[in-house]
Amino acid sequence: MLSKSQARAFFFGGTGVFAIAFLALTYDSMRQLPNQTKAHNITDAVKRGKHIWESNNCMGCHTLFGEGAYYAPELTKVVDRRGKDWMKVFLKDPQAMFPGQRKMVQYHFQPPQIDDVIAFLEWCGQVDLNGFPAKPPLAQKLQATTPTAPGTLLPKPVPAIFTTAACIGCHSIAGEGGAAGALIGAPPLDEVSKRRTREETTAWIRDPQKSKPDTKMPDLVPSVVSEAQLTEIVNYLYSATPKP
Numbered sequence: 330m331l332s333k334s335q336a337r338a339f340f341f342g343g344t345g346v347f348a349i350a351f352l353a354l355t356y357d358s359m360r361q362l363p364n365q366t367k368a369h370n371i372t373d374a375v376k377r378g379k380h381i382w383e384s385n386n387c388m389g390c391h392t393l394f395g396e397g398a399y400y401a402p403e404l405t406k407v408v409d410r411r412g413k414d415w416m417k418v419f420l421k422d423p424q425a426m427f428p429g430q431r432k433m434v435q436y437h438f439q440p441p442q443i444d445d446v447i448a449f450l451e452w453c454g455q456v457d458l459n460g461f462p463a464k465p466p467l468a469q470k471l472q473a474t475t476p477t478a479p480g481t482l483l484p485k486p487v488p489a490i491f492t493t494a495a496c497i498g499c500h501s502i503a504g505e506g507g508a509a510g511a512l513i514g515a516p517p518l519d520e521v522s523k524r525r526t527r528e529e530t531t532a533w534i535r536d537p538q539k540s541k542p543d544t545k546m547p548d549l550v551p552s553v554v555s556e557a558q559l560t561e562i563v564n565y566l567y568s569a570t571p572k573p
């Protein structure tokens with residue numbers, strides 16, 4: 330049994346030692362922070378994006394750095410995962426991207442605000458988090474189901490609108506893309522010219538619901554894809570493959 334003075338010494342000694350260890354570790358963390366957070370990358374756009382993030386309660390549904398609610402996807406690495414172009418289309422009209430599924434809020438952001446949000450999330454993705462978040466175990470399964478050897482059927486480069494309209498988010502082409510669409514049955518587009526006539530494909534993209542009311546393909550013309558871009562897409566899809 331400790332005497333009263335021994336107990337007091339034990340208490341003050343222990344408290345002192347651990348207080349010193351705590352302060353030293355805090356100092357060490359603070360010292361590493363600017364490097365790990367890449368503080369030099371914090372631009373005005375990143376700050377504005379953070380403000381938008383906070384004032385719209387994105388964390389009410391999403392997690393960032395693992396903090397927040399679990400209703401919607403973790404967003405720390407979303408720029409790596411989706412790409413900026415896809416995100417621009419998505420944030421402009423989230424429900425068009427995932428028709429009939431869980432709903433992401435339509436905030437009616439202006440394009441500069443969307444750029445700010447993306448800048449903020451891009452900065453988040455660059456923070457050194459010692460490997461967090463882990464790669465999702467199902468990542469492999471999300472890859473396009475029937476990849477074609479690159480460049481066998483269609484000439485490169487793929488028109489830019491394929492990325493900006495997020496076609497490539499849902500459809501694979503020349504073996505690339507298709508992750509979002511694999512879950513809702515979006516086919517690879519390499520051989521669409523063998524399945525459909527040019528006119529059918531044009532009409533389909535112009536208004537998918539008209540051809541098939543319950544389809545999961547979003548209506549992107551003219552909100553995201555102009556008529557001229559539609560022609561460009563169809564020309565591309567029919568350029569290298571034999572006519573049906």
Ligand code: HEC
Binds near residue numbers: 382387388389401431
């Ligand atoms: C009411 C809940 C809710 C709120 C609030 C919300 N989101 Fe979402 N978000 C979702 C859901 C659900 C998804 C999954 C996509 C879907 O099914 O529509 C999503 C998807 C996303 C994605 C794409 C993620 C991916 O991996 O595909 C981004 C980026 C995103 N949200 C950004 C934001 C930002 C930025 C805010 C705040 C300005 C925000 N979200 C607020 C529900 C929400």
Ligand code: HEC
Binds near residue numbers: 510514543544554
């Ligand atoms: C949100 C995911 C999504 C996006 C984005 C999307 N599609 Fe689709 N698309 C689908 C799905 C799902 C189908 C299958 C529809 C069905 O049969 O109901 C489809 C079908 C098609 C078809 C018919 C394919 C066939 O073999 O018959 C074409 C052509 C097509 N999409 C072109 C496009 C183009 C071009 C874009 C970009 C402008 C685009 N899609 C964007 C989901 C998407």
